[in-house]
């Protein structure tokens with residue numbers, strides 16, 4: 001039986017596609033995770049699906065595009081994206097997000113940054129208003145492998161509690177991203193909305209950091225699927 005959370009993911013994803021995908025859109029960014037599964041599914045059901053080229057944000061995303069028989073593109077060829085849809089691990093009241101729980105943050109941020117419209121889809125557990133309130137695993141940070149120890153020290157110095165994400169039990173040693181890097185998860189406690197941008201800049205300034213899972217001022221809209229079957233839309 002489909003769980004309430006799974007139903008929430010599906011209704012918000014379907015609503016996001018139905019209300020935002022326009023006939024003039026040609027290039028679509030497809031994010032990663034369990035919620036965007038329903039984004040790809042919905043687009044795959046459209047009679048005009050052949051008019052779209054979909055840009056993936058990683059291996060799983062690419063498979064979703066292929067499985068739903070959508071046209072697959074890449075950022076090298078299409079550097080301007082009309083609209084991108086993606087999930088989130090947590091969303092604050094300004095639509096800043098923590099992303100990267102599935103280690104896909106770098107390609108996701110490249111696609112979001114290239115998109116004219118960036119739409120978040122998530123079930124209502126993710127919409128807490130303050131980053132770090134509900135998502136307790138920390139901010140995912142993609143780092144060059146041989147810089148991890150240096151960056152662990154630097155993150156501790158700015159008040160974080162960082163750990164290298166382990167690959168166990170599927171793999172001994174750290175998780176390796178689609179880009180061949182490590183992920184550090186760094187807990188900063190609750191991050192006030194006014195502090196998110198500054199924290200992101202501090203982390204990005206550390207040499208060896210490739211990208212952070214803090215998506216600051218990137219999303220224009222979020223579609224939140226509620227357990228009662230309704231969808232809440234938030235815009236900035």
Ligand SMILES: O=C[C@H](O)[C@H](O)[C@H](O)COP(=O)(O)O
Pocket residue numbers: 031032033034035036086087088089098099100101102103104105108
């Ligand atoms: O790296 C993973 C991505 O940032 C996902 O979009 C994020 O973790 C949300 O995934 P889900 O929709 O499964 O909660």
